[in-house]
Amino acid sequence: MSKSRSFSIYLLKEGFDASNALKDDHALDDAVAGEALPEGSTLFVLDNAPTPPWWKGYFGIQKDLRQALKGAVVFLPVDDRVFAITFGHVYHNLLDTSYEYDFGLRVTLNCLDPDKLKSTDILEPSGAKRQRTQMPTDSDLTYFDFDQDTTILKSLTGKVKDEHKNLFKHATGASNIRVSSDVTPDGLPELCEKLLTLYEDDAYKTTFPGLQNISPVRDPSVLATLDGLLLDAVINKSDSLSLSVPEILNYHDGLWATFSGAGGGLIYDDVFIGRYYDYLQLRGVSLNTIDIEALRKHCLNLTDEDGQPRGERHSVYKCLIFDTTLPESGETYHLCDGNWYLVDTDFVSQLSTFLDPFCTASSFPDFTHENEGEFNEAVAAAGAGLICLDKSSITPTGQKAVEPCDVYEVQGGKAVLHHVKISTLSAQLSHLFNQGTNSIHLLRDDKEARDKLKALVSDGAPANAQEAFTAPIDEDKFKVVFQIVTHKDADAKALNFPLFSRISLMRALKDLRRMGIEAEFAFIKDATPTSEGKKKKRKSKTDEADAGNDNDEAEAA
Template sequence: MARTYRRLNLFMAKPLVDGQAFGDLLTDAPVDNYPMADNSGIDGVLYVKQSTETRPSWGSVLDDVTGRVIPNLANRSSSAVLLLRVDGDVFAFTFGYGRFLIEQSLFVQDFGLRTALNTLDEKSLRSVDLHTLEDQPVQKKSQAARDSEVGVFGIDILRDVLRAVTGVPKRGVGLTQIAGGDATFSFSTEMEAADFPELARRIKGYYANDDYKTSFSWVDNVRKVKDDASIDALNVQLVRAVSARNPGIMVTLPEIGAWDTILGFSFTRNKDGVRPVIQTADYIDTIPDLANLTVDGLKRDRLFVHDVDSNITEHSVYRCIYFEIADGDKTKIIFDGKWYEVDATFISRIAATLDLVQISTLSFPAVEVWDEEGKSKIESEGDYNIRAAAAHGYFLLDKKLVKTNRTTSSIELCDLLTPAKEMVHVKHRKGGSAGLSHLFAQGGVAAEIMLGDKAFRKKARTVLRGVDPTARDLVPLDNLRSADYEIVFLILGEGSATLKQNLPFFSKVNLSKAFENLTQRGFRVSIAGAPTTPRAIP
């Protein structure tokens, strides 16, 4: 047999259950199967999709412009899968579009990524695909012009989930052009047909070791759950939790809202029952038959967002649910309609950082709630800031924007500024993880720009003088010392005593990041809460 240079894609199946055959690992696409040659030494079967030739959709427009049927326009895709058994494991080598022939949920979901990380030279990466856990999750691909270390790609190990990576293998691996993402491991090598079993055996050995933990240990912090069977099992636990009114179930907005314009929220089957904050119980109380609740029901039901101009937007309740499930040494979290697996060590590290965040000693009034024309209302952030400033002698900087060339738009220095240089950033708890992530980012960006940009400080001093002449010198033009300032994150709608422990996990991650970034620059950082109280009737 001749040795040739080939590009291959490899998958490893999960252990087969009793009675499960090779064909059970495929989708329902029509295929022809072929046994191995007697002298191949391969225990396997080749499956080839029964494909037909089709005319491309754009062919008709060419016919129209020429006034005739254009010949020789045809698409034909080829798909094949070689399934083989090696040392009790089943592997799939795919060819053409063969990856679409296998039932992905039946294959090991981290096989490709982990094998790539175990075989790549960490100083010779070519590209990385990331999923960033923000209030609106972002997917991005970064590609370097030449072989690069992981630090070149600007990865945030607290919020970035690594999805795929390509690069140059370590010396001695014996493969080239390595790429791995989720279940797929891709590589190039010189080989002959009889080498398939030994290739699978060797690559399984790369997958099974822990070499990646030397340079890529952070990839285990948070991983998206991809496999359908696991997601289905987690959804069953979620439905049970909702049906049992588990207090850990949180319904929250999955994206940032314009809180000063939001009138309130309601749910399917009680659309007119508008409430000023999102209460999980308000949703559960609308479900007519909790015992027969399904995940499809959670996906069909809607959270309605009502604004002051009578506009209504809506989100699937399933996408709005935040819930954590302890699973051995892992924690599974649903967030924005996606399930994530979080490593216990990572959770402990975040908790240790949060323990360092002090509760602010500043005084803040409670947030007022009241009923008006049969509807429950809560004080807006803007009205609250005005009242808090007046009550305690703080300078009101809410909506007082300062221009800077370091961001795409003007920013607030803070919402409230005290004579003792405490910079208070305020956000409603009702905004959930999305609003809180924005709060922590806002505080971090404003402080960093103030510290490093003299032009910004000059413009900030002008804004401060317009608020109160005595406030101007709270931000000196020169020789600003970060240690003189405390960044305070004030969250409306919950008391300080329970605030940190009740934050959604990804809000805890973002608070931890903000705390570490700001304290490394010399700022003090604290957090505070303001519970609700009924408005006094005049």
């Protein structure tokens, strides 16, 4: 019986082959021969020189210890398409734009037994949250807490259907498909031909219904229009843009990153869109000269603390998260991981239909303050029966702090928990909605949390009204109100939120409703002057280091 081996297979887009699918600065060697290569294929080999591991010098080890990265990619023509089969850590040498991003996932959806799934990778676009869920036994998709309305399925692992077991028994699909097979080199063309047939099949729509609310965009003319809107957003520093590492990370070694493509950049210990703007300014690149090709050329590089590459390198284009609407059609699109998604129009309409009835007029005054904290304190001080609980915690001893709310009041016999947030940025709103549901879950599940809330409320309530303020807590009568400070017109209701924030809000409201909690959202008028292109201030320890030690920071090519 032949030995089973692991293969990682990409399908190149039409027009790409061995001559143009690799990055210009790749370190692969095409002068290595292979006697058993399939006919018509092209081989590139990664043969890095051995280097000492970092811990050799760290511990002063005298023995000559060296390690090296080895790998290869084989470009294999099949019919009118070309496949890239990778071995070792070489996939990042492929251009992000050269391969079909949904190849592996679609093939996997078409060949897996829907009742024998083992692992999923999902993306929640509202906060760029990535999550991997694994099950110890064969399970269907419902066991993985996959919510088709709020998340994008990025990868799937499981056992294949009986009719495909002659190809492989297990498969994992994302942009590529990873399979274990005993196929010989001369059998690779036939394997890839069958994978191409599976990719072109739409049987998965029946096997996995409900995955069509968010679908890929393929039309080149639509993609060009969307890229134009994205470019405008980058140039104008739109608040609807964010930047995220497009993969699940191992944070054990810390997150350090730099940018490249326009010259060396400083090393940062965090990743967000402001860092990219800082990099462009550092390199003297005007935003007005940026185009889509520049976004594809510029890269976010993950490094260690000393600036040494960790191997992961992604184009800025692939790292951007953005949603927009085409003015002509009114259709809504989302950019994530370098790919555009069309969101079903009926689904978008259903969001507004569901959310708008929860929108109410805010009882809070206009926002004229420097920050949320000052506003919350001022609201509580000016309003009878309002208590500021901003920055307080109801978490049981030894656990991470959870705010009960920003402002507390009793209304109609219920404890009203007001959660306040400035801006309609997707990530900020995701945090707000999570805060609202998390505090209720904690209050429902933990007596110590309720006791802490009662103590906080008693301290802030008038001496002769403490019992009236705490009674709803004892009676488990709560109401949640999300208060969003914005310059936008409150009459637009849910349309004021980015697409995936609407989805997150819908999930939060459904969660609260299942618990029997009344909930609303409202818009507070931001009466502070608007500022064109204003950058949000974000502080980290790296900011301080950059200010005084620019010349000491390591640079990466």
